Amino acid sequence: NAGVMQNPRHLVRRRGQEARLRCSPMKGHSHVYWYRQLPEEGLKFMVYLQKENIIDESGMPKERFSAEFPKEGPSILRIQQVVRGDSAAYFCASSPSGGSTEAFFGQGTRLTVV
Amino acid sequence: GQQLNQSPQSMFIQEGEDVSMNCTSSSIFNTWLWYKQDPGEGPVLLIALYKAGELTSNGRLTAQFGTTRKDSFLNISASIPSDVGIYFCAGPIYGGSQGNLIFGKGTKLSVKP
Numbered sequence: 709n710a711g712v713m714q715n716p717r718h719l720v721r722r723r724g725q726e727a728r729l730r731c732s733p734m735k736g737h738s739h740v741y742w743y744r745q746l747p748e749e750g751l752k753f754m755v756y757l758q759k760e761n762i763i764d765e766s767g768m769p770k771e772r773f774s775a776e777f778p779k780e781g782p783s784i785l786r787i788q789q790v791v792r793g794d795s796a797a798y799f800c801a802s803s804p805s806g807g808s809t810e811a812f813f814g815q816g817t818r819l820t821v822v
Numbered sequence: 823g824q825q826l827n828q829s830p831q832s833m834f835i836q837e838g839e840d841v842s843m844n845c846t847s848s849s850i851f852n853t854w855l856w857y858k859q860d861p862g863e864g865p866v867l868l869i870a871l872y873k874a875g876e877l878t879s880n881g882r883l884t885a886q887f888g889t890t891r892k893d894s895f896l897n898i899s900a901s902i903p904s905d906v907g908i909y910f911c912a913g914p915i916y917g918g919s920q921g922n923l924i925f926g927k928g929t930k931l932s933v934k935p
Contacts, residue, residue, distance in 0.1 A: 712864075741921045748908055750823035750826075750925030751865065753918075799864050803921075811921070813864030 733802030847909030
């Protein structure tokens with residue numbers, strides 16, 4: 709049973725481009741969470757999705773950021789018109805039910821904006 | 823807003839030493855989680871605590887849920903080189919969904935030169 713798969717592991721984008729980060733949850737998991745981690749910091753919650761629904765997006769910036777978790781396929785975190793301050797590690801976690809204490813994290817995508 | 827304060831920020835260990843770290847908050851938490859993160863990897867859940875006063879072990883790791891519900895402690899006994907990494911405490915944010923965890927800034931464990 710593969711763990712949470714995130715790709716790409718590393719992503720470089722120029723300012724103004726779009727970044728698309730993908731997350732395939734563990735088999736049988738229908739709850740996905742996205743977190744952002746700046747250097748030397750802890751993880752910061754961004755959004756919680758269940759298949760086709762956004763449950764909690766209280767940590768998402770109001771502009772340029774969006775997330776989806778379609779019925780088929782991976783969850784996508786999209787950042788439009790990236791800026792240098794978006795450079796960070798983005799982690800996805802998944803759980804079989806709505807309790808994040810059972811959540812397993814992926815290896816993350818390290819986004820660098822140049 | 824809610825914050826989790828971890829101390830120490832960093833520490834150096836010598837193989838065989840016992841290690842202690844803690845996590846405090848001005849707010850009450852109903853769940854405390856301890857994670858370890860290796861360089862370039864995602865966090866891995868070590869121990870989850872659900873009741874005030876609870877003491878839970880996972881191998882050489884022992885964590886306690888403080889009786890005030892505002893703190894938690896993690897101890898590592900007889901440390902080994904692979905214990906090196908960053909240890910985070912986390913808990914569900916008050917009033918948020920179960921998926922909304924707040925993390926401390928971490929305690930970085932390194933090997934004494």
